[in-house]
Amino acid sequence: MLRAAFRLTENTDPEERLEEAALWKAMHDHYGPDGIVAVRELSQAPDGLPMFGRTPKFPVQSANPVSDTLEYWTDRAFLAACRREFYTVPFEAAEKLVRGIQARGKGAFIKSTSLKHYTAIVQRDGDFREALGDMAYSFMDGGPLLMVQELATIEYEYRYFAIDGRIVTSSPNMTALTPIDYPLPPGTVYRTPHDPVPERRHEILQALSRLAANVASSMAVPHACIDVAMINGGPGIVEMNPMQIGQVGLFACDVRALARASETLVASYVPEPAFGFGQSSTDEEDFNDFGP
Known part of the structure; x- marks a missing residue:
């Protein structure tokens, strides 16, 4: 009996295409040919089935069993462990906060609460409005909130995949890593996502x-999907993203562990009502890709 579907795309990015292939193989091995079906990029999921893989903006509706909304900036677990000055405020309050951070001798990092919408850096001697430019208008008068945080030193970033409150697999956040690199030698980390030299720490x-x-x-x-790192010299959370299998960058994680853990998501899936013509389940980028 079919229990899930997996969308295969025409993605040409080498790392992302390999991730997709490795994940599809793991899901197919786990559920078997009668338990999961491959679906073309612009096709809908079969009625009532959860859909893993990448979701294009239109004309298909996401059937991923995990919501694409995660307001981690309100989560006490995040706020208690972000290890840096961090505020979520309307545009009108952001400039004052940035000036306060600058007065304490630091730069500021600004990020929209709208998915993949906008990020900016305001250096210690920089100007807030100049950094935002014309994008400032998108935050005025009830637009998305802004996450205002100090420009911190972030090293040795690591991604953890949590399902049902427990970590099922993890990987260093390094852009060239893919599931074929699993398993890495114990203790392997990378100082930055673009540093090709591994360290054993x-x-x-x-x-x-x-x-x-x-x-x-x-x-x-x-x-x-929890990204942590050494922030200002100690362990802290960089950000959290929805645990949508097939939408998040996998790096060198154990895709078979993800496939096994997906059972929880399949079991709890409740189909959403179909949206009508001219509507989309998200107003973000063409792909809700939370990967690198």
Whole structure:
């Protein structure tokens, strides 16, 4: 009996195409040929089935069993462990906060609460309105909120995949890594996402893993993709994203572990009402890709 579907795309990015192939193979092996079906890029999921993989903006509706909305900036688990000045405010309050951060000798990083909408850096001697430019108008008069945070030192970023409040697999956040690199030698980390030289830092990875496990068990949602790193010299959370299998960058994670854990998502899936012509399930980018 069919239990799930998986959308295969025409993606030509080398890492993303490999990730998709490895994940589809793991899902197919887990569910078997009678349990999961491949669906073309612009086709809808079969009636009532959850859909894994990438979701284009239109004309298909997302049937991913996890919502594409995760307001992690309101989650106490995130706020308690972000390890930097962090505020979520309307545009009208953001400029004052940036000036305060600058007065304390730091730059500021600004990010929209709307998915993949906007980010900006305001250096210690920079101008807030100049940094935003014409984008400022999109935040005025009831637009998306702004996450205003100090420009922190972020190193050794690591991604943890949490389903049902527990970590099921993880990987260093390094752009060239793919599931064929799994498993990595114990303790492997990378100083930055673009640094090709691995380091063996067991103590750093242990600290990051402890933090991720604590966040997974205490966060307000049951499932999340949790990015942690050494922030200003200690373990902290960079951000959290919806745990949509096939939408998040996998790096060198264990795709078979993800396939096994997807059972929880399939079991809890409730189909959403279909949207009509001219509507889309999201107003974001062509693909809701939370990967690198």
